[in-house]
Amino acid sequence: MSILFGSSDVDRFWSKVDIKDSNECWNWIAGIGTNGYGQFSVKFKKIGAHQFSYLLHNNIYEIPDKLCVCHRCDNRICVNPKHLWLGTYKDNSEDCEQKNRTTKGSKHGNSKLTEDDVVEIRKMYKNKQIGIKDIADIFGVSRTIIQRAATGDTWKHVDSPICEKRNKAVGLDLAVEIRRLYNTGEYKQKELCDIYGLLSSEMSEIINNKIWRE
Numbered sequence: 001m002s003i004l005f006g007s008s009d010v011d012r013f014w015s016k017v018d019i020k021d022s023n024e025c026w027n028w029i030a031g032i033g034t035n036g037y038g039q040f041s042v043k044f045k046k047i048g049a050h051q052f053s054y055l056l057h058n059n060i061y062e063i064p065d066k067l068c069v070c071h072r073c074d075n076r077i078c079v080n081p082k083h084l085w086l087g088t089y090k091d092n093s094e095d096c097e098q099k100n101r102t103t104k105g106s107k108h109g110n111s112k113l114t115e116d117d118v119v120e121i122r123k124m125y126k127n128k129q130i131g132i133k134d135i136a137d138i139f140g141v142s143r144t145i146i147q148r149a150a151t152g153d154t155w156k157h158v159d160s161p162i163c164e165k166r167n168k169a170v171g172l173d174l175a176v177e178i179r180r181l182y183n184t185g186e187y188k189q190k191e192l193c194d195i196y197g198l199l200s201s202e203m204s205e206i207i208n209n210k211i212w213r214e
Contacts, residue, residue, distance in 0.1 A: 004061055005042045005052075013040060013052060017079055025073055026080040036076040049079050057081035112141050118149050119160045125150035126163050132195060144191045153194075165197035175212030182207050 016030035016038075028038030028049040038049030054069045055061060063069065066088060073083040113121070117139060124130050124138075125146065136143045148154045152162030178196065181187050187195075193203045205211045 005056075009042050010056060013049075013056070016040070016049075022080075022082060024080070025075045025078040025083065027075070028077040028079050032077060038077050038079065049077070050084055053079035053081055054084045054086065057084075112145070113139065113149065113155070115155070115158050118155045118158045121146060122150050122160050122163055126161075142191075143195045144187075147194045165194075170198070170202070170206070170212060172212050172214070175206045176214060178203070178206050179209070 016028060018027045018029050020026060030049075031039045033039045033048075040047055040049045040052045042052070048069070050071065051063060051069045055063070063086070067086050068089055070085050070087050071078060071083055072085060073080075075083070078084075121135060121139065124135050125132070132143045132146055136146045139146070145154075147165070150163045151165050174196070178192055182189070182192060189200065189203055189207060192198070192207075193200055196203075198206075202211075
């Protein structure tokens with residue numbers, strides 16, 4: 001989203017900032033959103049206060065696609081340009097992990113599992129006689145959630161052995177099932193790769209009926 005602003009917007013912005021020493025945090029003292037970031041409005045468009053500060057400091061009017069404004073200081077209401085940097089969402093996520101800022105496991109409000117659940121899931125997943133769908137039904141979550149928890153893609157902090165992805169030999173019956181699931185619209189290609197332990201290129205050929213045709 002492009003934000004066009006003038007000198008009056010700039011003056012109004014800085015009137016809402018507690019400016020201190022150049023190396024200290026400059027805290028936003030106006031409205032704060034539910035995500036904890038300062039909020040600023042320009043011509044009826046809402047933008048994060050830290051985002052506007054980055055635009056202003058770098059003399060640009062738009063954050064490039066797939067990039068976000070990150071904080072070096074980990075203070076969401078800080079708008080000091082020295083504390084802001086531009087990175088990908090992956091960069092920001094990895095920065096969170098390195099600084100141990102993310103809410104982990106069952107403490108996360110959206111979590112459907114607990115740490116004890118994950119320990120049990122990994123035991124069941126290791127027993128290849130139990131299907132992923134059966135495990136998912138037991139815990140009331142999707143097969144993708146089971147796969148990612150069992151293989152350590154998620155719940156990395158849980159102290160229990162992680163499992164290798166189940167790599168099923170592809171045959172006509174499995175290819176038909178994969179295409180059926182994909183065509184329901186409930187599963188993305190990557191989710192099916194995770195569930196069946198297949199490479200993206202192989203999954204693409206199955207979905208597009210280039211191999212294992214009916």
